[in-house]
Amino acid sequence: MFFFWIILAFAAGIVLASLLALSPLLWGVGAILFALIAILSRKYSFLAFPPARRHWLLSAWVLLAALAAGGLRYALAQPTFTPQDLAWYNDRGEFQITAVVTKTSDHRSDATYLTLSARELYDPVSQQFHRISGTFLARTGVNAAWQLGDELQFIAKPLTPSENDGFSYRAYLARQDIYTIVYSPTAVKRVASGKAPWLAQGMEWLRQKARTAILSSFPQPESGLLEGILLGEDNDLPAAVKNAYQDTGTSHIIAISGFNMAVLAALFFAVFSRFCSRNWTTLITVSLLLLYTAFVGGSPSVARAAIMATAAFTGRLVGRKGGGYNPLALAAGVILLIEPRLLWDASFQLSFAATLGLLLFAGPLQQGLEKFLQRFTSEETSARLSDPLSEYFLFSIAAQITTLPIIALQFKQLSLTSLLANPLVLPVQSLILEGGAIATILGMLWAPLGKLAGAVIWPLLAYSDRVVLLLERIPNGVATLSGSAATWAGIGGIVVVTLATLRLKFKQFFEKLRFLWIAAGLVLVTVLVWSIALRQPDGELHVQIIRAGEETAVLLRSPRGFSLLLDPSGDVNSLAANLSQELSPWNFHLDGVLLTRRSAVSSAEALNERLPIRQAYLLPAVYQSNDDTSPVSLPEEISVTQLHENASLRLDEEITIQAVAADENGSALLITTGNTQILIPNGVDPALLPQVVPTVLLLQPADLENLPADMWQARGASLIVWESTRVPPEPDWVHFTGQAILDLATEGTRVKMH
Incomplete structure (x- = not known):
């Protein structure tokens, strides 16, 4: 397996070059020098290092040459832009761009994404046309209907793709040789069509025919699943089903993966080996895999799957x-x-x-x-x-x-749940892939034939969907x-x-050292078990005041473990760090955030980059827009629920959170569990608050601007908590004394500090 170690050294060189800003010349000289020493070491034994090797290709000099070659390849891959590249004009203003659609449009629920190749750019400042090149991504309207090969002209601002701590969109697109993105181009018009190569247009026509045949032969969501398996397109698969495949570790099924390619290779080999010699069968099989790669769009991920499958098949x-x-x-x-x-x-x-x-x-x-x-x-x-x-x-x-x-x-x-889901759904995937392909081809020829063949395959598709949807319901099936x-x-x-x-x-x-390894394994298992056990729900409602720099946020943890953060604010890094102390490192996420004011939206977005948020609950003051405010937008991975004005949010069927008053400052919340009531005024005018005697009153500095401390005490709350890092106005109010988290636990009518 000498090639394995050489390629590993090559990959190590790529990593090293990403860390060291060395010129391609230095990497190239190093690669040539080490390769020459490796060749000479075969003749001159004193150069051999290490001296005893069963295969000279595994000498240190060969591995060093491979490492330097990896560094050279990475250094050469770094882009440099000139005025003839579209990326040169990134972040420099608005231009008129002429470009050709080079891939099938990616239609999603909120937008259509186009991959285009730039041809010409008009600069309105210099009033000059420039012949340019470069692949870029354009985000257009949902109903955009541009086709492969269309030449479009539009006005847009070329932008450098974004990057953040959690995910670098810039690096992701760069791996596809895309360095520019444009949003919402205007004055879009088609100036020509048929600009794509004839083979690509022919494959696109076949792909659309196949998609139409699948959608007409199978009901949803089974048609969306087969479309993902055969064509690598999952946009027609309902979001709930797609999430189920992701959560159960079976999402590789709904993509053109090495598994799909291996199944096809085995099928092609079994068919053609009956008529051809082994060598011819191998050649035909590999050729058909390459043809299938072109048919499904030839994306980089599909090409990689084909190469891996070919290696697996031939080896x-x-x-x-x-x-x-x-x-x-x-x-x-x-x-x-x-x-x-x-x-x-x-x-x-x-x-x-x-x-x-x-x-x-x-x-x-x-x-x-x-x-x-x-x-x-x-x-x-x-x-x-x-x-x-x-x-x-x-x-x-x-x-x-x-x-x-x-x-x-x-x-x-x-x-x-992946260890259970994969053995249950993988056995039928070969039949789905082979039978689905036959049904699709028949449907392309004559729709009734496709429906007839689809009736045979549909139960297998439905079985896959039902299994993953059932396993997704297992509590804590996904550990974040x-x-x-x-x-x-x-x-x-x-x-x-x-x-x-x-x-x-x-x-x-x-x-x-068998005993030592067994002991080390037992220690590791013990640490893992305790790290999980110590953060299990304890049957009590926890109301925790979390430091976020100079500000605070309130975290609710229900008796069954549901975590809900109220209006994140302040220093997001500090908030995320302190929240992490309360969450299991093996199930690291917030189940939800409740947003009562617009100012908390940006903090929620920033927090989601550091700590995944699954659900956002929005009160009317947040999601309602007018002439002075724009609609609220949250990241796609956060599921959003809009609460009505008098609606209440229930946790574990025994905890109710209700907005009891609202003004321009936000919304006051009343949390009820059993006989315990927790009132959070949130700076709302006290005259608007309900006349209740809360068990716990959570106050912040904004509340004292509307009502003095003694008047708040007159409300008769059993416990007043000062929700601020500042000194409380009354010494008997519960407040921070150096710790990062205040933890109140309630069980029945009892309220206690942890």
């Missing part, structure tokens, strides 16, 4: 027919040679890790299963049973062992990780994979 990587480390490394090397920045791409990492998992663990897992079955059956029977069990269950586990660290690091979450927990989970997984890769080297070492 016979799956199961006990392994020994394909070199083909896998060669495929990864080709991909990184074409685009070195893909090393940071999640889909590339997952494709590589899944295939590596099959190499490392598929064989040992199947062999272990066979040995276990031989205790109860004959050797022949155990071998016959182990094949399907391994293919549909153990191989899925093998791939997930190596992909889980990547998922933890990239997405900060782990699907705990904090940054540190994700890092440690990722590091732990990478260590396991590394040790597995070098298991033969370390076999004797492990046997000598």
Whole structure:
């Protein structure tokens, strides 16, 4: 597996070059120098390092040459822009741009995204036309109907894609050679059509025919699922079903992944091997995979899946027919040679890790299963049973062992139901892919034939959807990780994979220190169990005042563990850090935020970048707009619920949160659980508040501008909490004394401080 280590060194060079700002010349000189020394070391033994090697390609000089070559490739991939590039004009004003649509329009619920290739730019300041080039992304209206090959002319501001702490949109697009994005272009008109290559237009026509056949042959959501499996388009899949596949770790099914490509390769090989020699069959199979890649759009992710599947197929990587480390490394090397920045791409990492998992663990897992079955059956029977069990269950586990660290690091979450979901839905995917393709082709020829064939495949599609929707309902099925927990989970997984890769080297070492390794494993499991157990719900409602720099925010944690943050404000980094102390590092998210005033919206957006928010509840003062205010917009990943003026929000069916008064300052809230009432005036005029005697009164400095402290005390609250980092006006009010969090717990009529 010498190629494996060489490509690993090449990848390490890419990483090193991203950290060191060295010129391509230095990397190139280093690569040539190390390569020359490696060649000379074959003749002059004193140059060999290390001296004893079974294969000279694994000498340190070869690996150093590969490392320098990786650095050179990364340095050469860094873009430089001139006035002939569209990116040169980023953030410099508004221009008239002429460009050609180069990919199928991406229609979404709120917008249509176009991928275009720039042709010409008119600068209104200098009144000059410039011939330019560069691929860019345009966000247009929902009903935009531009087609592949249309030449468009419009007015727009070229912008540099954004980036933030959680996700760099700029780096994501750069991996696709896109360095410019435009929003809401105006005066859009078509000046020509048919500008795309004839092959691309022909494939687009076939793809649209296939989509029409699928939608007419299958009901929703099954048609959306088959469209994702066959065409790699999931825009027609309902959001609830799409989220279910994501939460159960089966989203690879609704994309053109290496799994889809491997199934197609096996199908093509089985069909053509009956008529052709092995070499011709392999050539035809690879050619058809490339043709299918072009048919579904040829996106970078699909091309990577095709390359990985081709490597897996030609190297016979799956199961006990392994020994394909070199083909896998060669495929990864080709991909990184074409685009070195893909090393940071999640889909590339997952494709590589899944295939590596099959190499490392598929064989040992199947062999272990066979040995276990031989205790109860004959050797022949155990071998016959182990094949399907391994293919549909153990191989899925093998791939997930190596992909889980990547998922933890990239997405900060782990699907705990994936180990159950994948074995349940993967066995039918081959039949869906093959039968769905036949039904689609028949539907393209004659719609009634497609419907007839679709009736046979529909139950399998419906089964997949029902399984993931059912498993999604399992409580805590998705663990959202904090940054540190994700890092440690990722590091732990990478260590396991590394040790597995070098298991033969370390076999004797492990046997000598077996007790030590067992003890270390038990300590690790104990830490994990306690980190989860200490943050389990305790059956009480917790009202926590969280420091956010010089300001504060209120966090409610229900008896069953639902977390709701009221009006985030202040220093977002401080707020996120203090909230993290109250949340499990293995289920790191806020279930919801309640926004009572518009000023909290921007804080919620910033907080979501550091701490995922699943749901936002908006009161009318937030979502209602007029001539002076624009509509509120939150990130797409946050589900938004608009509450009516007199509506109440219920937590765990036993806690009610109601807006009892509102003015220009915000909305006053009354939280009721059993006989306990907690009133939060939120700066609202006291004359508008209900005449209730609350158990707990949460006051902030704005409340004292409307009513003095003694008048608030006259309301008869059993406990007054000063919701501020400032000194309280009355010494007996509960307040901060240096801590970051004030924790009040209620159970029945009792209120206590934690």
